[in-house]
Structures are given as structure tokens and as C-alpha cells.
Amino acid sequence: AQTVTQSQPEMSVQEAETVTLSCTYDTSESDYYLFWYKQPPSRQMILVIRQEAYKQQNATENRFSVNFQKAAKSFSLKISDSQLGDAAMYFCAYNNYGQNFVFGPGTRLSVLP
């Protein structure tokens, strides 16, 4: 069974600085998707970024980028120029083109003014 691990329960970053959130996963599949979701205090789940495993190029969405290391099964999220609105729980998730999404336990990010 696939598993997703986020080894940092909590992280903090100074406003305007850069922070990297870690995610590792375990799978025997070769094709799959990886996601980062953000959950602010409102509890809404918001998609931040997605990556297809067959693509070597790392996905980027404005200030958010990933470092996808397929061989190492690592999928970290980098947030540049951190803003107060980035404070939230961040969940890493995996899906292998099937019905089952597997979520990590989450990392709580605090942004310090």
C-alpha cells in the first residue's frame, strides 16, 4: 500500500523568506500524481500545486515550486517570498491514476511578521 510521510509537524518562516516543506512517499507504481494542498484556518482544502510523475520538469505555480526526486521518492514544496496568508496546514498527497488518494499527516506552517 502506498504511504505518504511528512516528517515536519510544524515549520515557521519569516515573512518574505523562503521555506521548504518535505514529503516522501512509498509506491511501486511508475506513473502517478503528487499534490500539495493547503488548509487555512477556514478548513477549506485548496490545491497548491500538482506534479505528474512522468514529467521530469518540476512544477511551478507563482511563488510555489516543487523539487520532485522520483528515484528518492521525495516531493518537497518550496514557498518563496512567504506571505502572512501562506500560514496554514499543508498536506502532501499521492494518486496513482486510481480512485485512492493518500494524504500525509500534514505540516503546520506559521509565518512570522
Added chain:
Amino acid sequence: NAGVTQTPKFRILKIGQSMTLQCTQDMNHNYMYWYRQDPGMGLKLIYYSVGAGITDKGEVPNGYNVSRSTTEDFPLRLELAAPSQTSVYFCASSYSLPVGGSGDSTDTQYFGPGTRLTVL
């Protein structure tokens, strides 16, 4: 395009009561999901559906039932509510294409706003 909608937003139940959490999506997604999120925890899959008429159990299905009579709706039924079912419930949907499919090939899950349920 409203996306995924859930009702109610909040509900308090007494032990032993029953209720149905409603979920509707207007994106013509074939896959739909129900998750629960306990305080300070991640998401756990309760049930999912890969299309109308097809449902299957997730990680924590006990105490719940689902049905999928249409593509749009995926209600979650709680029978005999228990305090352990106090949680926030999220419905989600996604559209899956076969590997190598073209067009909008996203498998991204789109989430509803959640239902906060308390069982006393």
C-alpha cells in the same frame, strides 16, 4: 460553476441520531470521495465512488453508508451517531482519464467546504 458544495455547514447530533450529509458537484466528475478530518489530524477516506451506481469502502467506513444514484450527488449517511464520529467531513471529486489521455487530464481532487459535525 459552483464546484463541490456540501450541506449543512455545521450540525450537532445526539448519540443514536441519524443524519445525511449532502454533497453535490457540477463539474461532471466521475470520482467522488468522503473524508473525515479529526482535530489536528490528516484526512481519512471513508467511502469513494468511481461512478454512478458504484461505491466502495475506504479506510474508515464503519458507521457510515453512501449511495451514488447520479453523477452529481454523493450523500453520506450516518446511522446511530456516536461521539467518535465528531469530526469535520469533506466531500471531494475528481475526473480521471486513462493513462496517456489528452485534454484536461487532471486527477486533481476538488474539495467542498466541509461539514463540522459534533455528536454529544
